[in-house]
Amino acid sequence: MNAIVKIRAESPVQVESSLCARFRCTKSQCAACAIVCPVPGTVRFVEQGVEITEACVACGACASACPNGALRPLEGDRRLAERIRDRVRPAAAFRIACTRAKGRADIVLPCLSRLTEAIVLEPIRGGAARVEFLDPGCSGCGLKKAAPQWKKVLMFSRNICESAGFGVDRVARVSVPSGKPEEPRGRSASPNPRRAMFHAIAERWKASGASVPQEGEPKQTPAELFRDVVQRHHENPKRSDLLEILPSLPGAKLRSKVISAAGTPLADLEVDRHCVGCNVCETLCPVGALRHREEKGTYALEFDSALCTGCRVCEAACFYQAIHVRETVDLSVLFERPRVTLISAPRRTCQACGGTYLDGSSEFCSLCQVSGSRRDAVARRFFSGGITK
Amino acid sequence: MAEHNPIIPREAIDRSFALKGPKQYTLWIDIEHCIGCNACTVACKAENNTPVGVDYTRVIEIEEGDFRDASKTPNVSVTFVPMPCMHCGRPACQAACPVGAITKRKEDGIVLINKDKCIGCRYCAWACPYGAPQFNAEARVMEKCTLCVHRVEKGLLPACVTTCPAKVRFFGELNELTTLMHGKRARSISISVAGADTKPSVQYTTTR
Numbered sequence: 050m051n052a053i054v055k056i057r058a059e060s061p062v063q064v065e066s067s068l069c070a071r072f073r074c075t076k077s078q079c080a081a082c083a084i085v086c087p088v089p090g091t092v093r094f095v096e097q098g099v100e101i102t103e104a105c106v107a108c109g110a111c112a113s114a115c116p117n118g119a120l121r122p123l124e125g126d127r128r129l130a131e132r133i134r135d136r137v138r139p140a141a142a143f144r145i146a147c148t149r150a151k152g153r154a155d156i157v158l159p160c161l162s163r164l165t166e167a168i169v170l171e172p173i174r175g176g177a178a179r180v181e182f183l184d185p186g187c188s189g190c191g192l193k194k195a196a197p198q199w200k201k202v203l204m205f206s207r208n209i210c211e212s213a214g215f216g217v218d219r220v221a222r223v224s225v226p227s228g229k230p231e232e233p234r235g236r237s238a239s240p241n242p243r244r245a246m247f248h249a250i251a252e253r254w255k256a257s258g259a260s261v262p263q264e265g266e267p268k269q270t271p272a273e274l275f276r277d278v279v280q281r282h283h284e285n286p287k288r289s290d291l292l293e294i295l296p297s298l299p300g301a302k303l304r305s306k307v308i309s310a311a312g313t314p315l316a317d318l319e320v321d322r323h324c325v326g327c328n329v330c331e332t333l334c335p336v337g338a339l340r341h342r343e344e345k346g347t348y349a350l351e352f353d354s355a356l357c358t359g360c361r362v363c364e365a366a367c368f369y370q371a372i373h374v375r376e377t378v379d380l381s382v383l384f385e386r387p388r389v390t391l392i393s394a395p396r397r398t399c400q401a402c403g404g405t406y407l408d409g410s411s412e413f414c415s416l417c418q419v420s421g422s423r424r425d426a427v428a429r430r431f432f433s434g435g436i437t438k
Numbered sequence: 439m440a441e442h443n444p445i446i447p448r449e450a451i452d453r454s455f456a457l458k459g460p461k462q463y464t465l466w467i468d469i470e471h472c473i474g475c476n477a478c479t480v481a482c483k484a485e486n487n488t489p490v491g492v493d494y495t496r497v498i499e500i501e502e503g504d505f506r507d508a509s510k511t512p513n514v515s516v517t518f519v520p521m522p523c524m525h526c527g528r529p530a531c532q533a534a535c536p537v538g539a540i541t542k543r544k545e546d547g548i549v550l551i552n553k554d555k556c557i558g559c560r561y562c563a564w565a566c567p568y569g570a571p572q573f574n575a576e577a578r579v580m581e582k583c584t585l586c587v588h589r590v591e592k593g594l595l596p597a598c599v600t601t602c603p604a605k606v607r608f609f610g611e612l613n614e615l616t617t618l619m620h621g622k623r624a625r626s627i628s629i630s631v632a633g634a635d636t637k638p639s640v641q642y643t644t645t646r
Contacts, residue, residue: 073537074536074537075535075536075537075538076536076538274554274555275537275539275554275555276554276555276556276557276558276579279537279557327559327560327561328559329536329557329559329561332557332559333536333537333557365536366536368534368536368559368561368564368565402573403575404560404573416560416563416564419564420563420569423567423568423569
């Protein structure tokens with residue numbers, strides 16, 4: 050029983066560190082969650098990426114803002130999508146409200162910033178004519194710092210709609226006065242809320258995979274080393290949900306839609322000739338969008354643009370500054386999922402250190418060339434007036 | 439015991455160890471009297487059990503002068519420069535590491551690589567102007583001079599310092615060493631390679 054109570058007392062947002070850009074690369078400047086979090090002091094940057102403190106009000110803005118899906122609210126995206134699926138009425142408008150919006154809504158969320166693209170598109174997949182965000186105006190709200198996030202999601206969803214050949218007005222914002230929303234009881238809602246609550250606890254208990262703690266010595270599992278953790282690439286749940294929804298949108302006719310990559314959870318990459326094939330970008334990419342291939346002495350770096358979330362870890366990590374995020378991105382990659390080869394060059398082995406590098410004119414890798422000239426620099430420092438008192 | 443040293447009294451070392459708060463342990467190397475025997479390299483290998491090809495400290499030989507010109511008297515000399523990690527004030531390796539595996543400890547200024555975090559990308563070797571980080575191909579991680587942190591924490595001196603037969607390597611706190619250096623040897627230099635202002639802490643002296 051204690052363990053069940055503990056699950057209830059857990060933070061409302063769980064952090065999957067291995068997907069966090071900050072955890073994987075300390076040079077990452079990602080602060081998407083902290084920027085939108087409406088309560089100061091809730092998001093803390095720690096060695097394990099981020100930590101959600103007890104001040105959390107469970108608005109879900111951070112989970113929506115994190116491009117890599119590292120933050121997971123207790124009511125996960127999939128369960129929320131299920132709830133929406135139950136309430137969608139075909140050919141009608143689907144109205145999403147926050148707790149301050151007045152009017153009839155199909156679903157009420159603590160804050161509109163909980164929405165993600167996949168959740169917004171869920172009613173459209175279910176046949177809804179329109180998705181409406183009931184906006185009571187965020188200026189008087191305690192969570193107003195999270196407002197830019199839902200506007201961003203709204204914009205991105207509209208862009209996706211346009212790319213799918215729908216009108217942009219399939220997703221729209223509707224101004225409403227502030228008040229209390231009316232939410233219909235879902236068709237699948239249990240007539241006994243008490244029983245439903247206990248069922249929900251039991252479900253969460255099963256999902257958490259926890260077992261009843263045995264009396265006696267606590268089990269000690271050795272912590273996994275960081276360098277082993279980064280070798281694995283976890284699935285980004287947000288992106289897989291979106292990629293699952295897109296092909297099943299009814300009546301979608303794919304169109305090319307180029308948007309600016311800034312502020313979009315999507316990016317297009319390019320690699321220039323400075324690349325040495327060190328594979329750091331592949332190792333550190335949280336979502337596994339980069340994969341390398343080696344065949345017959347040729348090194349090739351492949352990029353799955355539909356998985357890329359534009360977190361810019363690769364750009365920050367690359368010492369040679371060979372990888373860049375393009376300024377624009379075509380949304381059609383989400384539908385087509387092309388695999389792009391970013392660079393393909395013959396691999397060479399350095400005559401001095403035995404390390405490998407990509408094609409160049411010299412027989413030595415650039416590291417060995419530089420360390421030779423550095424040694425000369427030290428010598429010059431000693432013997433050409435470099436001695437200082 | 440080899441720790442007896444005519445230049446640096448034991449009390450000075452004890453004073454360094456006793457210092458509280460942020461400090462910078464470092465080495466003072468007298469290149470004027472270094473005989474290039476490589477005992478420090480060997481002692482370091484034995485102490486840190488490093489594989490072939492990984493040397494935390496090396497000795498660079500710098501030759502100068504010319505003896506082929508018959509019109510002049512031969513004027514040749516060779517200088518040995520031991521090159522450990524400089525435990526820089528602003529480490530270039532730390533700035534280059536993509537995963538934050540390299541830290542400079544506040545309490546003693548020692549720059550350490552966390553081998554559990556290191557992904558073996560060699561960016562630090564590229565960034566370091568002094569060639570200190572070395573790639574351990576067996577474990578696929580980077581390693582470098584730790585200033586024998588395991589010995590220093592026990593109040594012992596680094597292995598290279600106790601071994602040096604010519605007594606040219608001295609260990610201590612940077613400010614303590616600088617004071618001593620001014621008393622014993624007039625000139626001091628600190629290597630810094632042009633274009634890399636990393637504030638190296640290791641001090642070299644020469645009477646030239």
